[in-house]
Amino acid sequence: MDSMYIHIPFCNRICTYCDFNKVLIKNQPVDDYIEALIQELSAYGDMTLKTIYVGGGTPTALNEAQLNRLLSYVTEHFKVTDEFTFEANPDELTTSKLDILKNYGVNRVSLGVQTFNNDLLKVLGRTHKKDDIFNSINHLEKIGLTNYSIDLMYNLPGETFDDIDMSLKYISELKPKHVSWYSLIIEPHTVFYNKIKAGKMSIAGSIEEGEKYDKVIHGLSALGYPQYEISNFATKVHESHHNKTYWLNEPYIGAGAGSHGYTGDVRYYNIKPVNHYINSMKDTGSVVKEELKLALKDKYEEEMFLGLRLNKGVSEQRFFDKYNTSIDSIYGKVLKELHAKKLIKRESGFISLTEQGRMIGNDVFAEFLL
């Protein structure tokens, strides 16, 4: 196992669109959570890993003592040979927290910017403002933690094409190493979902969403950020190595409440509520988790869904090496049909989505269900 995801489920405010596993940090047993997490991690002993990704929630919602406690354990027991990423909110990335991250070997920061428009940030329920973004990037540059990603969203309620132009302009000035730019998904049980259902809010339809996506892809490409995954943009050297573990359908460890992991045969899902997670560690010394054993057909499907998210696509040789059978023996008919519709292409041993296929990615992925 080369990669590990660690989940910190606390936030200083709950955003209006968010359905991640998170809780408001106020009055939460955060210290107990960190101890439970360390107990879960201790089951892995000492390991050398290529990547660790600490996500949330918002890991930077932890105070300095909690960051020190967690990161000192992690770095004492896990040697990271490649990429050590920490998610951060712009208004929480103080110089003292940044010092802690840097001292423990964090070498990549994923900054939750979302948009540079203060009005839209307010609609999203974010705690930061545009100035916080620039200040945090200043701190990152000063401390020499220059490998950072800016994470954005498009198709926000009330967003215009000018907002996308503004983000592109700031990206051209700030020059982050990596950009993630996701379309807003309206998830059930969120404030946005309820507002839309009640007719109090709306977002653009699929045609405008497609036009915005097109602007994002071509705007970033013109700035020197080639698309390498449906929503991710960077030159080869700065692609997210940790996230590629997921898209290449490789095993990884998941630790923390609500995190999930993959052994290569089993996908597991840790119990979500913070208190249940802590209690399960206290009472039994291990996490309550759901386990899903994958049949061969599930593995084929996941290999295609995940791999086709990458612009490079699915390697035919890699598929053969993993499953001892050719892609054509499983998906020959589907591939021929999608190719005839110009939704996929086959080049140099890789099967990938065409630009047209990427626009309707989910429909194409559905064709690979067996």
Ligand code: SF4
């Ligand atoms: S900060 Fe992130 S995890 Fe927390 S509520 Fe907002 S979007 Fe969700």
